[in-house]
Amino acid sequence: GACNPRYSGVLERAFSLRKAHSIKDMENTLQLVRNIIPPLSSTKHKGQDGRIGVVGGCQEYTGAPYFAAISALKVGADLSHVFCASAAAPVIKAYSPELIVHPVLDSPNAVREVEKWLPRLHALVVGPGLGRDDALLRNVQGILEASKARDIPVVIDADGLWLVAQQPALIHGYRKAVLTPNHMEFSRLYDAVLRGPMDSDDSHGSVLRLSQALGNVTVVQKGERDILSNGQQVLVCSQEGSSRRCGGQGDLLSGSLGVLVHWALLAGPEKTNGSSPLLVAAFGACSLTRQCNHQAFQKHGRSTTTSDMIAEVGAAFSKLFET
Numbered sequence: 001g002a003c004n005p006r007y008s009g010v011l012e013r014a015f016s017l018r019k020a021h022s023i024k025d026m027e028n029t030l031q032l033v034r035n036i037i038p039p040l041s042s043t044k045h046k047g048q049d050g051r052i053g054v055v056g057g058c059q060e061y062t063g064a065p066y067f068a069a070i071s072a073l074k075v076g077a078d079l080s081h082v083f084c085a086s087a088a089a090p091v092i093k094a095y096s097p098e099l100i101v102h103p104v105l106d107s108p109n110a111v112r113e114v115e116k117w118l119p120r121l122h123a124l125v126v127g128p129g130l131g132r133d134d135a136l137l138r139n140v141q142g143i144l145e146a147s148k149a150r151d152i153p154v155v156i157d158a159d160g161l162w163l164v165a166q167q168p169a170l171i172h173g174y175r176k177a178v179l180t181p182n183h184m185e186f187s188r189l190y191d192a193v194l195r196g197p198m199d200s201d202d203s204h205g206s207v208l209r210l211s212q213a214l215g216n217v218t219v220v221q222k223g224e225r226d227i228l229s230n231g232q233q234v235l236v237c238s239q240e241g242s243s244r245r246c247g248g249q250g251d252l253l254s255g256s257l258g259v260l261v262h263w264a265l266l267a268g269p270e271k272t273n274g275s276s277p278l279l280v281a282a283f284g285a286c287s288l289t290r291q292c293n294h295q296a297f298q299k300h301g302r303s304t305t306t307s308d309m310i311a312e313v314g315a316a317f318s319k320l321f322e323t
């Protein structure tokens, strides 16, 4: 690949960005995030700052879709929907009166039931707590196809990434897709798409190559440092978090990202200074999640859970983005 001038140009850029992932770079990117945040205003109507849908939640997993959907609201969306399997719905409803919960995902009409709502949604977060049941995944495939046909931005996380690893063509080249794999999900995707193990000494190159191989969808590799790429640019988020790794932190990230993606696309590339709006949105969600983790850990230490982090969203958002 190194002989290909376009590729080596991209790599050079990636490497220079790697060296320069300084506090100053982080600060510059945070400023771009600030630029995409819509001002609070007394003249707006309910819904204008975001109507987000989370597709996930099954018999086993009810926490993950709840975390994602409530995080979207706490970040500033006006309405947050959950489309889940029927067994998960009463549980999720009982966690929160703030979410709108549709028990449709295991119905034979699942795709039609979700499609009805698509014209009213600004972004979908697909995968938290979805599980790997074949019938459910087939329905989600239909939902993804319907969302693409309507040009609705999609954040794909957790078991949604399991589906994409099986069928990369589902999102290949979709400009409005962001994938948020953890360590395992990333290597599974990399294996499936690039047909070989990744080079664990070159995480920047791996994220860049995976994004390119998927037709430049935005990829966020979560970890000690989050590495983000749209196949052209590579960003690193090393906002201070903590050493506490309770389950659900990724769901906070993907739910927040659902809102930020909508805001970033609405703001457009003028507000992001030529950088990809999706990359800026992803950087915002990573910084916010890590800052929530940091603040919650200062209060709760080892007993920190994702609910403690969600309680910090407001203060973390102000600290990072409303300075």
Ligand SMILES: NC(=O)C1=CN([C@@H]2O[C@H](COP(=O)(O)OP(=O)(O)OC[C@H]3O[C@@H](n4cnc5c(N)ncnc54)[C@H](O)[C@@H]3O)[C@@H](O)[C@H]2O)[C@@H](O)CC1
Pocket: 060, 061, 062, 063, 064, 065, 127, 128, 129, 130, 131, 158, 159, 182, 183, 184, 185, 223, 247, 248, 250, 251
């Ligand atoms: N309360 C809930 O309902 C929660 C449900 N969850 C759901 O659980 C399902 C499975 O998600 P998983 O994340 O477990 O996915 P996987 O089944 O792909 O498992 C990931 C595995 O990788 C391991 N791992 C993570 N980081 C690693 C690293 N850096 N090096 C080596 N191993 C590493 C983890 O211990 C985990 O066992 C998803 O539907 C997810 O949304 C999670 O979101 C957590 C919270």
Ligand SMILES: Nc1ncnc2c1ncn2[C@@H]1O[C@H](COP(=O)(O)OP(=O)(O)OP(=O)(O)O)[C@@H](O)[C@H]1O
Pocket: 158, 181, 182, 183, 222, 223, 224, 225, 226, 241, 242, 243, 245, 246, 247, 248, 249, 250, 251, 252, 253, 286, 289, 290
């Ligand atoms: N070693 C680490 N140090 C600091 N932050 C980390 C570390 N690993 C992950 N994170 C942060 O934790 C958040 C969630 O990442 P993680 O890899 O735990 O996702 P996940 O496995 O999908 O979580 P979930 O349990 O919700 O499924 C991200 O914001 C990421 O930046």
Ligand SMILES: [Mg+2]
Pocket: 157, 158, 182, 250, 251
């Ligand atoms: Mg996860």
